[in-house]
Amino acid sequence: MIPTKPYQRMIRKSLFITTILPAFLIILIGFVTFLGVYRMIEINNLKHNIVQSKDIVTSLNQKVTKAINNNKHQFESLNPKNDHDKTEIRRLINDSIHIKDASMIYILENHDIKMTNNYEDKNLSNLLRIKSQNIKFNNGYYKLSIYIEEQPYLNQLHYKNNQHLLLVDSYDNVLYSNYEKIPSNYKVTLPKFGYVYKSEYIPELNAHIVLLKDIHEILNDGIKLLSIMLLTFIILTIFGYVSSSKISQVQTRDIESIIKRIKYAKERKLGTYEPLSRTSELEEINKYVYDLFESNEALIRSIEDTEKSLREIQLKEIERQFHPHFLFNTMQTIQYLVSTSPKKAEEILQKLSEMLRYSLRVKSDNVLVKDELLYIKKYVTIQNVRFDDKIKLLIDVPYDIKEMKIDKMCIFPFIENAIKHNEYECDLTINIRIRENTHNLLIIIKDDGEGMSKEQLRLTRENLNLSVYETTHLGLNHLNHKLILKYGLRSKIKIYSIENKGTMIALRIPRGR
Template identity: 25%
Template sequence: MEIRNMTRRLQFPFQMSMRYKLMILMVIIAVLPLTLVTIFAAKTTKHSLSLEIIRSNESRMDWAAKYFDEKFGQLHSVAYSLLMDNNLFPNTNGETISASNGPETGKPYIDEKLRSLYVANNTNIASISLYLNAKQRLYIVDKDAVRSTDQKVNPALEGGESANNHQTVNKIVKSTHNNFKLIRSMNRFEDHEILGGVFIEARWNMMDNVINMIHSEPNSEVLVLDAQGNLMYNPYPVQTMMDQEMLEKALHGPMEPGFIESKQGILFYQPVVSANLWIVKFIPISYVNEGASTTLSFSFYTAMVSTLLAIILSVLIAYFTTKPIIRLTRSMKALEHLNFNVGVDKVRSDEIGTLERRFNSMLLKIKELVQIEYKSKIEKRTAQLKAMQAQINPHFLYNALQSIGGVALSRHAPEIYEYVRALSELFRYTIKMKSDLVTVADEIEHVTNYLQIQKLRFQDMIHIQMDIEEDCGHYELPKFILQPIVENCFVHGLEGKMGQWIIAIRVEKMMDDIEISIEDNGLGIDEVRLEDIRRQLSRPGEDQVIGESMGMNNVNSRIKLIFGQEYGMFVTSSKGAGTTVKVVIPAIVKGEEPLQ
């Protein structure tokens, strides 16, 4: 069962359309070899880049070692100029200049000697100190002045390096972050007894030029360590990323320059100053990968372009091969959405052309059937409206009301006459059956007569607001669409409400449409009922349910059937705050051809 499912999954891409098969095949042919070439080129480039980095950095490290030896040779020369001065250190008999005259004898000479050396080298040297065992005195010169102090213990012997006072001291120690000390002792030739020492505090920034030259890669690090691996100088403010195991492996091996490659990067090490110091440089593997990524990116873009060309070629081949079938398929899908303008214009002469001719014939028959059905529904709606209008004898009622009005006027009852006149105008408007379309002015006059009769019932309890925009009276709209909406305001919105009733009617032109808003301050509609009304009103005109009375659905259906599905009624309401019904129709002047 699992083998069968796997077989089906493998066959699935080839069971799709011919266009898809050609596309997949050509993409595989183009991408697979190019991908292999790209991977091989990336690995080769990475290896070549690593070799180039190693060769260039070995050369830089060797040059830096020579620079370090030269700079430290200059510092040693300063120390030798003091150590080899016979006026400062004793001869073989251990005598010094003017030693018999006390410890301060020869101080001017010593001060001048130290000052001249400091002034000549103060760019790289922070201070120079001289200790004389015979005087047990330490002389110091720096940027401030030359000073001396009594000191019984030679500073060169501190730390236990020369416990027997007969061992030569020659070392470099860390002073501060930016300085280091060069310490050298003066030993008698015969017995190696220490006669004194020189202490030079130098600035590391004298090495910054060569360190910056070594720091050729953006993410690399360059450090200066002592022979034990302790950090002597870090020119960067951030903490080093070098692996301690790699450092120990490099510094505890032979005193020779070299490098170590690892997953983290490449570590270069170079002994300097007779192996008293080490220059260490670390290049992270990200730099190597970044250099190789350029070639990889070029190969990737080349692959993408080739893939795109292959896709375009496959699409063109599939397109011209399957074009007639796809065209017929799209026409059939469009027909599902009642789009009848999808007939095939250029009919082929082969078997597919036969299908296209049959499709065009079927499309014409469907269009004819839809038009017949549409006209039938419009006629049905018109017949229903006329049947409702014919339920009473409007002529008889109109004449009777006119007679009643005349009697009321003769009996000096003008108020009764006005209400009878309004009622008779309602029926007169009903019997005008020449056209289903009237002007906005006629429909507003009909609604005004209806409201006048309602005011007879409710007196001052009801307040009517009319806001009819100028030049809107001559536009056409279906007959009897406003009075049912106003009637709903009384039946469903205002009856049962305490306080004054307000009905506001507003007519205005918005772009190419006429908007008629009928608003009341009645009880409002709850959310469930409002959603049901909106759902019913959103249906196509021919699908709405028409009751026996001329209600909202009837009005909305007539508007949609006459003007189109984008027009009709829209209801907004809040429970306890009133209801607004908006009627939207196209702005068509009376006498123009209405929309179909």
């Protein structure tokens, strides 16, 4: 994604704020209002439900108490340890707790006997105890405890309304709780924050019945409304962002198009020319970007081609420097001289090693003129051993030019070529002449060898322009390409030759290179 400009971000930001801020304030006010109204409704609901809960618990307590008192005389005549009496006792208690819309569990016990209808072995600490009374039987007193197992209205408070019922004594001990966060047998002080609650005192139980609701659960009850508000806000946010982006894009479309094309131009992915969507002064910049891209691409291609050619020439130059034919002939000559003239053989071997050391010196492409001439002298000395001193080398180079730098091995190929083509091994004179003018060094190499016919001269000149992979004339060919690539066409090698008269080579190298 292309980064936007600061002015586009400012336009989009201002439009986005003017769209979203009012919507956010409306939703915020609506949500706060919802919490206030919903809390008020819950408080009123708690007031009503706590009264109803108190009435139900009180009514159940009174009905059970009345029924037990009515059976008091019958209990006194029965013995819980007697199996026959046990059946009667169970019947009497079940009749006492058999009340419409309520299911109860009883426990009758003393230190050595226990009777109950809790056949499912429910945890009594999770049940609301509405009655605890000592009952007299003919063998002593037994404690009777009665718990509410099921009561539709009380169950609805917990499961439907998420209201929690507690029974708390005067010492703030929790006698009963259906709220997992406040367990039974727990001393509690009801918090001032996070809950809404109402309480009523029940004299029959000497305890307060408390109905409370967690504010977080109030939020859960209103989650649907909150979700609608959030969904509305998200839709408005998306709409505001999209609309502000669209408007800012329309206002800055042409500028962004130019920025995008500049990016593509940097990545070399810009295609053919495309005008802007609207006619404006920016079209001049757009045209300039395309023109600059095309010029840059042409320059890059030229540089790549040049680098490729230079690499090819360097490879061929390495191949040429290790000319096996010259090494073979020289080693044969040394082998011959070892037996006939050991000192001469040692001298030739020394010059050969110096030549190899010079040719392998690749740290610099430029050498002093005097070093290049010294290399040529050693080469001619070695060749004269083979040709019985028939090669004469004349050097006409002023002293100050000898201290200048030229391209390494830029003269040697011509000397090598002149000797190689002296087929009849006649006397051969090679003249090296170097002069300077304001900007260039002019190098002329002449020999009085066989020369070339017009056809041979034409072919030789054509071979100079072939690729290094398309010719076997590596020496002159690669040197010609190298000079043209480095210095331009003005440094191209010029060859002149007359059959049976000799050959002259001329080349021009800029000074100070």
